[in-house]
Amino acid sequence: MTDATPLKPHERLAAALRDDMDAVNALIRTRMASEHAPRIPEVTAHLVEAGGKRVRPLLTVACARMCGYAGADHVKLAATVEFIHTATLLHDDVVDESRQRRGRPTANLLWDNQSSVLVGDYLFARSFQLMVETGSLRVLDILSGAAATIAEGEVLQLTAARNLATTEDTYLRVVRGKTAALFEAAARVGGVVAGVDAAQEDALTRFGDALGVSFQIVDDWLDYGGAGDGIGKNLGDDFREGKLTLPVIRALARGDATERAFWRDALEKGKSEDLDRARAILARHGTLEETRQEALAWRDRARAALAELPPNDLREMLGDLADYVVARAE
Amino acid sequence: MTDATPLKPHERLAAALRDDMDAVNALIRTRMASEHAPRIPEVTAHLVEAGGKRVRPLLTVACARMCGYAGADHVKLAATVEFIHTATLLHDDVVDESRQRRGRPTANLLWDNQSSVLVGDYLFARSFQLMVETGSLRVLDILSGAAATIAEGEVLQLTAARNLATTEDTYLRVVRGKTAALFEAAARVGGVVAGVDAAQEDALTRFGDALGVSFQIVDDWLDYGGAGDGIGKNLGDDFREGKLTLPVIRALARGDATERAFWRDALEKGKSEDLDRARAILARHGTLEETRQEALAWRDRARAALAELPPNDLREMLGDLADYVVARAE
Known part of the structure; x- marks a missing residue:
């Protein structure tokens, strides 16, 4: 890293919270161990050490510190949040039959579906053990609720495809289940452990939710090439998997019979060869631009919620993070 | 049911605890609902209403009442235990690629692996929400620990096969992960919610563990036809799946080079056509009879632990249940 490369917001947060995040990473390594089943740390390490950005545990740690927390339980909660996230990734890759994640072969490909399912279950159980150690029933309530929302959203996505x-x-x-529920819980438990009042807890909840929703909407926008440069990651994945995302739902509502027939063939019947035509239809109805505007509106909601929280450097960095999440769409 | 058909111990327990078990079943039905994803109650109902014996929730309710509990939280804990059990069955059937469970096609066959994985995750999350409602961190600690032991045991079974x-x-x-960990937790939390002292909690823990171990050892014994009548359910499943169960582990240790080659071909390489030869080898070394004796020894431990608990009708029925579990091997 040279001076010429400015740090991104999540990198600045990680730098400002380095000691906390070192403790989180050490705890994750300790708790993913299993004395008797070495397969468990092998599979977990493959995913956890693949260089994810640790956005969710960063949220927990940053929100706790922003709200003046001086204890150590936020480290346990951050590790909890990352374990839940890792468990859902393992199960998602089985469900989606994915072959790549974070630029590497998925665990279900390197080992097998069985290992991904069972190691995910193990991490989920370990995350609850960690939560119990904090002794906070409020935190347990929030995170078990988030876990239920995540699973429900995934089932909904499966049946809505x-x-x-x-x-x-x-x-x-579906967006809340895939992304926003855990962002929301991650931010909220940071405040709860810091002992914030009800108004601030509510602001943290709205901040995490809006941040997660904007993040996922941008992802869905990029899947159709966003503004049209065509370099979005996994361009067309949603189209091929028959996922009904915001730009498509709106274009469908406005399309004529010919267009509806196109979408039916592509999404229902899986004849999804013609991504260019799909993108042309979305552009004609202006729904890609509307989707971009939706993401920006959710970013604004995230920033508005932040404004109700204690003003300090961490709050500023969290605001920058909200901008950064949608910068891919600006 | 006529007078000529005496009730089995779990049926007598269910009859004695009918109001409690009705409440457990009603709670299960309420909590397996999902307003937005109808796939969830469909999949859950398929399994939950297939006529399982509800042994685990019965254990929780019976242990709580045996120890004098007069409240209502044991109903929540019993539903929790059944949800954890159902979640593990859904995931197990994906892992084992099973096609039948409780005499019906499995959920992964009727719907798909995706639904089984995600609905299992949902039930697991819902089980933690239910536990949180009891407000007992002790209970959360015990059941999250059991969930971790279960997943670890399943991974171990996968890698040991x-x-x-x-x-x-x-x-x-592996036996504890597959069966005994949840039996143990089910019995123990019944006592915890009843406010038993440390000695009684320890006795409940040993009772549940020994009951579960004896149950699983009998299952493994029956898989090789037990005493030789050859009517064990799923005769030879473990042999074909290459599972190293007690009778095989002991026979392997005593076999000569020819026998070791047979086991290597059958279990490592999957050439498991000759179940009769496997059974003959086990019989020659006496390891089926030893396995049966092990199950009976664990039954005796279960009964010894029970003797430390309050003497009443429920305790007597739980003792009969311990006998019943191994009666298949007597």
Whole structure:
């Protein structure tokens, strides 16, 4: 890293919270161990050490410190959040039959589906053990609720795929399950452990939710090439998997019979060769631009919620993080 | 049911605790619902309503009442235990690629692996929400620990399969993960919610563990036809799946080079056509009879632990249950 490369917001947060994040990473390594089943730390390390950005545990640690927390339980909660995230990634890759994650072969490919399912279960159980150690029933309530919302959202995504009748309401619920529920819980428990009042807890909840929703909407926008440069990661994955995301749901509502037939063939029947035509239809109805605007609106909500929290350097960095999440769409 | 058909011990327990078990079943139905993802109650109902014996929730309710509990939280804990059990069944059937469970097609066959993985995750999360409602961190600690032991045991079973070097120590760990950990936790939390002292909690823990171990050892014995009538359910499943169970581990240790070659071909390489030869080898070394004796010894431990608990009708029925579990091997 030279002076010429300015740090990104999550990197600045990680630098400002280095001691905390070192403790989180050490705890993750300790708790992913299993004396008797070496397969468990092998599979977990493959994913945990693949260089993820640790955004969720950073949120927990940053929110706790922003709210003046001086204890050590936020480290346990941050590790908890990363374990839940890792467990869902392991299970998602089995569900989606994915072959790549973070630029490396997935665990289900390197080992097998069985290991991914069972190691995910182990991490989920370990995350609850960690939570119990904090002695906070409030925290347990929040994170077990988030885990239920995540699983429900994933099931909803599974049953909504290839279904042209999917509504924007269902879409938002899937978005919350995939991404926003854990962002929200991560931010909120940081405040709870710091002993914030109800108003601040509510602000943290809205901040985490809005940050997660904007993040996921940008992802869905990029899947269709976003503004049109065509360099979005995994361009067309959602299209091929028949996922009903916001730009498609809105274009469907406005399309004529020919377009509806196109979407039916592509999404319901899986004849998804013509991504260019899909992108042209979305562009014609302006729904890619609307989707971008939605992401920006959720970013604004995240920033508005932050404004109700204690003003300090960490708050500023969290605001920059909200900008950074949607910068891919600006 | 006529007078001529005496009730089995678990049926007598269910009859004696009918109001409690009705409440448990009602709570299970309420909590397995999902307003937005109907796939969740569909999959859960398929399994939950397939007529399982509800042994684990019965244990929780019976242990709580045996210890004098007069409140209502044992119902939540019993539903929790059944949800954890159901979640592990859903995931096990994916891991084992099973096609039948409780005489019906498995969920992974009727729907798909994705639904089984995600609905299992949902039930697991819901089970933790239920536990949190009891407000007992002790209970959360016990059940999250059990969940970790279960997942670890399943991973261990996966990596120990087809490995002739598997030890009796590993075997017992797998048995605890598959069966005894949840039996133990189910019995123990019944006592915890009833406010028993440390000595009684320890007795409940030993009772649940020994009951579960004896249950699983009998299962493993029956898989090779037990005493030789050959009517054990799923006769030879473990043999074909290359599982190293107690009778095989002991026969391997005493076999000559020819026998070791047979086991290597059958268990490591999957050439498991000759179940009769396997059974003959086990019989020659007497390891089926030893396995049966092990199950009876664990039954005796379960009964010895029970003797330390309050003497009443429920205790007597739990003792009968311990006998019943191994009666298949007597």
